[in-house]
Amino acid sequence: MDVVLPCLDEAGALPAVLAGLPPGYRAIVVDNGSADGSPEVAASLGAKVVHEPRRGYGAAVHTGLEAATADIVCFADADGSLDLADLPRLVSAVESGADLAVGRRVPTGPGVWPWHARMGNLVLATLLRSRGLPVRDIAPLRAVDRLALLRLDIADRAFGYPLELLIKAQRAGWQVREFDVRYGERAKGTKSKVSGSVRGTLRAVRDFGRVLAR
Secondary structure, X not given: OEEEEEEOOOOOOHHHHHHOOOOOOEEEEEEOOOOOOHHHHHHHOOOEEEEOOOOOHHHHHHHHHHHOOOOEEEEOOOOOOEOXXXXXXXXXXXXXXXXXXXXXXXXXXXXXOOHHHHHHHHHHHHHHHHOOOOOOOOOOOEEEEHHHHHHHOOOOOOOOHHHHHXXXXXXXXXXXXXXXXXXXXXXXXXOOOOOOOHHHHHHHHHHXXXXXXX
C-alpha cells in the first residue's frame, strides 16, 4: 500500500510518523515547500519524496496520488497527530467492497482539537449528512482505490480537497465507510496550517465554502 503524506515543515514529526507505518506500507512524502529540511529527513528514513511547488493541501495530495502505484492509496497528515496503525482497518474496508474508507477523529486527550476547528468540522459534517453522506468528520485519514479517485477528478488544490472528495463520492454513489481513529497532539516543533490558529481555520472555511458553492 502507498501512503501519501503531504508535508510542509514537518521535520520534527517525520521520524515517528514514518516509524509508525504498518509493515508493507510505503510512504510517499510530498514536500510542499518546506524550509526545515523535511525532504532530506524523509529521504534519509527511506520514504519516497516528491516535490509540489504550488502551495496548497490539495496540490500536495494530488501530486502524491499521481506518484502512487499501489491499487489502494492511503492519505494521512504528516504531523504526528494520527496513528497510522489505524490504516489497515480502512484498507480492509476498501478491499471488502467500500469505495472509500475514512477516519473520524477521536481526541486522545483534552485540548488536542481546538474549539474553532472542532466547530468548523461539525458544521461541515452536518451539511454532508444533510446531503445523504453519513460522516462525522472531513476525512483526515482515508483509503481509496487509486484509479477510482483519479477518475473522480477532484479539482480543488487548497484546503477544500477533502470536502470536494466527499461531495463527489456521494454524487457518484460511492459506498463510504467511516471508522473512529485516534487523534493526538502534533509533534513538538510543528504547527497545524488549519487548526493551529483561528486565521488558519477561517482560511479553510473559505476554501470549503468555495467547494460548497460549486
